Amino acid sequence: MALDKVPPTPPQKLSLDDYDFNGPYIGxxxxxxxxxxxxxxxxxxxxxxxxxxxxxxxxxxxxxxxxxxxxxxxxxxxxxxxxxxxxxxxxxxxxxxxxxxxxxxxxxxxxxxxxxxxxxxxxxxxxxxxxxxxxxxxxxxxxxxxxxxxxxxxxxxxxxxxxxxxxxxxxxxxxxxxxxxxxxxxxxxxxxxxxxxxxxxxxxxxxxxxxxxxLRIRKDVQELAAYTIMEMAKFAGQEADITKSPPKYLGVHLRTESDALGFWPNFKTQSEGYMKQAEIHKLKHAYIASGNATEGHRFGEIAMQNVGLNVTSKVDLLKGEKLKQLTDLSWDQQALVDFLVLSKSTQFTGCSFSSFAMNIAIKRHLMTDGIFSRKWISPSDPFSTLVGRFESWYGDWMFMYECMWP
Structure with a gap:
């Protein structure tokens, strides 16, 4: 039987057109x-x-x-x-x-x-x-x-x-x-x-x-993330105005820290996948989140050489008191800034095995149809792409995508 009614316009939970990380609370x-x-x-x-x-x-x-x-x-x-x-x-x-x-x-x-x-x-x-x-x-x-x-x-x-x-x-x-x-x-x-x-x-x-x-991120971190996005706009040569839309940039989560597991996608697999996304979406500026500063800078150099992608991070963008506000936070608290900045990127790409990257991608997936959004289907949707084949369908890894709350 054909549908004779158009479904109601769904309330949005996230938008790339503003600096609001939460949207309206729907209880x-x-x-x-x-x-x-x-x-x-x-x-x-x-x-x-x-x-x-x-x-x-x-x-x-x-x-x-x-x-x-x-x-x-x-x-x-x-x-x-x-x-x-x-x-x-x-x-x-x-x-x-x-x-x-x-x-x-x-x-x-x-x-x-x-x-x-x-x-x-x-x-x-x-x-x-x-x-x-x-x-x-x-x-x-x-x-x-x-x-x-x-x-x-x-x-x-x-x-x-x-x-x-x-x-x-x-x-x-x-x-x-x-x-x-x-x-x-x-x-x-x-x-x-x-x-x-x-x-x-x-x-x-x-x-x-x-x-x-x-579970909304604490307000002071939200404010620091919004400031970071405005600095990202300056880096990209775009208008830095919190009353306007955020700048156009690729959000990258490079997952090669010391606690990464051996069977996860390595640096080469991740970096090639991320550069491919920059080319597909014609983005020339990227914000990278990585707990490994050496690997982050290495990716920046390779990305500039190969696809002309200008890469920066929160530590590079923030100065003075704002940088001190960041460094006064613990390692995991600093990652909250990345979590929010990446959620507002024009396109997001990250490691398929990372719960951090999955959470961002699945949260951004709500932009497909608001509160009526259907489930995420790996490896991508119009807003995010996760890199690396997810092959380990056993044990604790079996149902991360099915059981991840946006």
């Missing part, structure tokens, strides 16, 4: 999910067993909260963020926890949850909810452990039977005498690393497109 899909849930008084989720950069940590917190809604958790401990070592980027558990505001806008998060999901109350820590002194604790909880018969399948794969999760969760609580109540609450903390588990399209495109907007 009704969250409210709908929360209103459909049967809530359990005394069940409190703890969503802090995370690590790594913004892509991983963001997805862990969101996935944990989504499971919490499904479980009917009436309480949530304000998520904390595990800070990695500055000296050894692969060492992600050494320096302890930072508050939610280390990455994110705490007021936006608490206000949005309070308005659209008030059934899940947010507490500062595990001693600040009623009868906390009588609580039981479930640590290292892993949702897929509730699945009994895997029939030979890899147990680390995506949790496909989420329609059965609540039934199995309630049965688990009875079996292990973990039924929560106001008088004897239960705190539940996920095991590391539970972050690519929930297929986002299960809740419909409108929820998938808006749920991640609970």
């Amino acid at each position: 009704w899909p969250l409210a709908r999910a929360c209103n459909e849930t049967k809530w359990q008084p005394g069940l409190v989720f703890v969503c802090d067993n995370n690590s790594g950069g913004i892509g991983n940590i963001r997805n862990f917190i969101l996935t944990c909260i989504r499971y919490g809604i499904e479980a009917g958790a009436s309480g949530l401990i304000m998520p904390r963020i595990q800070r990695r070592s500055e000296e050894n980027l692969a060492n992600i558990f050494t320096t302890g926890f930072q508050p939610f505001g280390y990455f994110f806008d705490e007021k936006h998060f608490t206000d949005s949850m309070g308005e659209f999901c008030p059934q899940m109350k947010i507490y500062n820590d595990t001693d600040h909810f009623p009868n906390a002194d009588k609580k039981k604790q479930a640590k290292e909880f892993y949702p897929k452990d509730l699945n009994i018969d895997l029939d030979g399948c890899d147990g680390r794969g995506v949790n496909r039977h989420l329609d059965q999760f609540r039934t199995k969760f309630d049965a688990w609580a009875v079996k292990y005498e973990n039924q929560p109540s106001v008088e004897r609450p239960l705190t539940l903390r996920f095991k590391w690393a539970t972050f690519f588990e929930w297929p986002i399209m299960r809740d419909g495109p409108e929820f998938a497109a808006t749920f991640g907007d609970l």
Whole structure:
């Protein structure tokens, strides 16, 4: 049967025509999910067993909260963020926890949850909810452990039977005498690393497109990123005016840091792919994000020689007090500036195995059809291209694209 009506114009979540990194907050899909849930008084989720950069940590917190809604958790401990070592980027558990505001806008998060999901109350820590002194604790909880018969399948794969999760969760609580109540609450903390588990399209495109907007980057970093884009405009010989459209540039994420895994695309594969995108889209200026300064400069030299691409970075663009503001941030906090600047690039290209690059590409994908956007299809859409064949369809890598919240 032919469609006789044009679908409504979808609300936009991101635009390349302004310096707004967020767009309007749309909370009704969250409210709908929360209103459909049967809530359990005394069940409190703890969503802090995370690590790594913004892509991983963001997805862990969101996935944990989504499971919490499904479980009917009436309480949530304000998520904390595990800070990695500055000296050894692969060492992600050494320096302890930072508050939610280390990455994110705490007021936006608490206000949005309070308005659209008030059934899940947010507490500062595990001693600040009623009868906390009588609580039981479930640590290292892993949702897929509730699945009994895997029939030979890899147990680390995506949790496909989420329609059965609540039934199995309630049965688990009875079996292990973990039924929560106001008088004897239960705190539940996920095991590391539970972050690519929930297929986002299960809740419909409108929820998938808006749920991640609970976690907005902190405002001072947004302001620094906007300033960086204006400096990028000057670098590209374009108008630097925050009231106008951002400049035209290629956004590049070069993923060759010391913690990159051996089977990821190497420097040659990435750099050739990125230069190809510059040629296809006829862009002569690029903003590069790379934690390896040597490799970043190497790419800049090769790109200029081969395709006439002028490459710069946040460290090159910022001067004086703005540069000090940047360098006062930790390594992962500085990456938040890159995350935002790359999200506003004319075209974005990055490493297919990087959760950082995936997160940017999938967030930009919302420009295809707003809150009604269908799923990302690898390796590209009109706004982004990820480089390097994604061949490792096993274990923890199996469903990153399906389970990445925009």
